[in-house]
Amino acid sequence: MKIGIFGRGRLGSAIAAAAGADLAWAIGRDGAAGATPDVVVDAGAAEAVESHVAWCVRRRVPLVIGVTGWRLPDLEARVDGRIGVVIAPNFSLTVALATRVAAVFARFAALEPRFDPWVAEKHRPTKRDAPSGTARLVAETMLAACPRKTSWRLADGAGAFGPHELSVGVLRAGSGAGELSFGLDAPEETLEVRHAARGPEAYASGALAACRWVLGRTGVFTMDDVARSVLDPIFAAEPSR
Numbered sequence: 427m428k429i430g431i432f433g434r435g436r437l438g439s440a441i442a443a444a445a446g447a448d449l450a451w452a453i454g455r456d457g458a459a460g461a462t463p464d465v466v467v468d469a470g471a472a473e474a475v476e477s478h479v480a481w482c483v484r485r486r487v488p489l490v491i492g493v494t495g496w497r498l499p500d501l502e503a504r505v506d507g508r509i510g511v512v513i514a515p516n517f518s519l520t521v522a523l524a525t526r527v528a529a530v531f532a533r534f535a536a537l538e539p540r541f542d543p544w545v546a547e548k549h550r551p552t553k554r555d556a557p558s559g560t561a562r563l564v565a566e567t568m569l570a571a572c573p574r575k576t577s578w579r580l581a582d583g584a585g586a587f588g589p590h591e592l593s594v595g596v597l598r599a600g601s602g603a604g605e606l607s608f609g610l611d612a613p614e615e616t617l618e619v620r621h622a623a624r625g626p627e628a629y630a631s632g633a634l635a636a637c638r639w640v641l642g643r644t645g646v647f648t649m650d651d652v653a654r655s656v657l658d659p660i661f662a663a664e665p666s667r
Contacts, residue, residue: 429637430463430487432478433470436603436626437492441467444630462487465637472496472554483508488640492517492633494559502646510643512652515559517632521606522653524621526661528564528608531617532571541610543568543575546595548605556580556596564608565594603628 429445431438431452442452450463455471459481465488468478472495479498482489488510498504505511516522528545535541545568547561557565557580565578569592578592587593603625609618623629632649639652650657 427465427638427641428463429634430459430466432459432466432468432474433493435469437629438467438469440626440630441469441492441633444627444634448634464488465490465641467633467637468493469633479504479511482511488512488637488643490514490633490636490640492629494562495555505644505646507644510640510645510647512636512640512647512649514632514636514649514652515563517629517636517649518621518623519632519635519649519653519656520628521560521621522632522649523657523660524606524608524619525564525567525650526657527619529567529571531608531610531619532568532575535568535610536572536574538612539574540612542593542612543572543608543610544593544595545578545606545608546581546597547607548597548599548602550601550603551598553598553604556598557594558596558604558606560604560606561594561596564606565592568592568608 427448428450429448430450431442434452434454442449451460462485466482468491472493475493475496486509490512492514494515532543535543545561545565547558549558569575575592576590578594581593581595603623605622607620636652
């Protein structure tokens with residue numbers, strides 16, 4: 427499997443290092459792609475995603491998108507069953523697990539209204555989008571599972587939150603690769619999950635797993651689809667007695 431990478435920032439460089447001999451090329455904003463690889467990872471800028479999708483569709487090369495802050499509402503129509511595309515605001519398989527746990531938390535909150543679900547994230551100041559794509563994914567996952575919450579809003583101090591809003595906190599400081607937490611808060615108790623990446627290498631193995639998984643598939647998928655073979659048996663398992 428030969429891998430091409432759009433993007434030579436922190437994430438792209440970590441994936442390139444992990445790919446080793448499987449790396450076909452890795453280019454920055456002004457670089458030119460080399461020979462057509464077996465799969466492409468987009469770890470570049472949000473404004474370049476559209477052109478990278480077009481490049482891969484023309485060459486019938488599957489694409490794994492690890493960029494956040496972009497929007498292509500007609501992505502499925504552009505792909506039109508010609509290639510496989512994995513959309514992954516976060517490549518970590520552990521974050522895929524945490525996202526499923528967030529859905530469980532939210533379903534519990536739907537049954538126990540005294541618990542308020544919440545989401546918070548921290549990244550370095552240079553991160554372009556706020557909240558991050560991962561925080562948005564977790565927030566939307568919790569909203570879908572907790573009908574009494576219908577929208578999310580940044581915890582920016584601009585007025586009190588309404589009963590149907592999910593609070594999302596954002597902090598931009600330091601130099602870490604990123605932290606995400608979510609939880610439930612009630613007057614008498616709290617429950618919280620926290621994920622902290624110690625560097626972009628935390629996402630490289632998941633990116634390579636997505637590259638292997640998407641080969642031979644067509645359509646648009648998520649990181650949860652990639653992780654399904656690992657996560658489904660865990661969540662389907664009967665508790666020991």
